[in-house]
Amino acid sequence: MDASPDSPVRSGIPEHGRVPKYYAVKTRLSAVLDELGEGGLLPTERDLAERFGVARETVRQALRELLLEGRVRRLGRGTVVAGPKLEQPLSLASYTEGVRLQGRRPGRKLISLDRATADASLAGQLGLATGDPVWHMERVLLADDERVGIESTYVGVARAPRLDRDFDPGSSFYAFARERLGIAVGEAEERIETVLATPREALLIGTPPALPMLLIHRLSRDTEGTPLERVRALYRGDRFSFTTHLRG
Structure with missing residues (x-):
């Protein structure tokens, strides 16, 4: 686990240590965004669900949070990596x-x-x-x-x-x-x-x-x-x- 004070992983883990499944997916998705770079097209929800071994709704919830944070944006029917605010x-x-x-x-x-x-x-x-x-x-x-x-x-x-x-x-x-x-x-x-x-x-x-x-x-x-x-x-x-x- 990243011990940086600004680490979203550390700040997202409650004291009891049980990480919500969607948040674990969100963390892994953040790494995917870094790899793709600005404007990069994300895989489909189905592909991401299969890659992470979770339900599509779990992926959808992680993407919703990334969307609200401005990390990704909708483009047509797809989702792409957003630029800086x-x-x-x-x-x-x-x-x-x-x-x-x-x-x-x-x-x-x-x-x-x-x-x-x-x-x-x-x-x-x-x-x-x-x-x-x-x-x-x-x-x-x-x-x-x-x-x-x-x-x-x-x-x-x-x-x-x-x-x-x-x-x-x-x-x-x-x-x-x-x-x-x-x-x-x-x-x-x-x-x-x-x-x-x-x-x-x-x-x-x-x-x-x-x-x-x-x-x-x-x-x-x-x-x-x-x-x-x-x-x-x-x-x-x-x-x-x-x-x-x-x-x-």
Whole structure:
């Protein structure tokens, strides 16, 4: 047994020493993933069950955990080894900048861009009066054309009067605000929680509804402290991790 403090084998064995059968299979599957490498196609569940001498349901349970952890992903009818998770910095950098830093190609696909009116809660967050016009923009987040999340943005129409005509929805809103509106982001408040996607969100991202998601609520302000946007961003838990730098 691997005695490393980070060993999944050691951390998965309960004190009584009896290892669940699916977990033993999962451990052996991890070695198979290392051998295949990123993008490698796994044998079928039937073949794996025969190789490990277990029932197909045991293999299926091990694969489900590897899928939730982001170690494997579905591709058509098969299962392949997934690449490393995207590390998104918790900073004022946009999603676009964060993905580019890792050598990936960022993108966004527009779902909708509508003009609405702010309710009391949204108006209070954006420094508006109840009923003031706001833009609501919803986009699917992409990394190398892979759907990895959904971003829902609210911004006052007065802050970006021609958003529907001047903004490229496949680009960064922060870059647009800086270059076209003369607005620089000065600070932001973020809250992170784990959730399950709604059926609609799961369909748009292309994931099973039971896949855990990382949800970020963000309220950003310009350098003068005036609210700029409210964002609800949903990221695939199997494809993303978030990092930050702490200093005492």
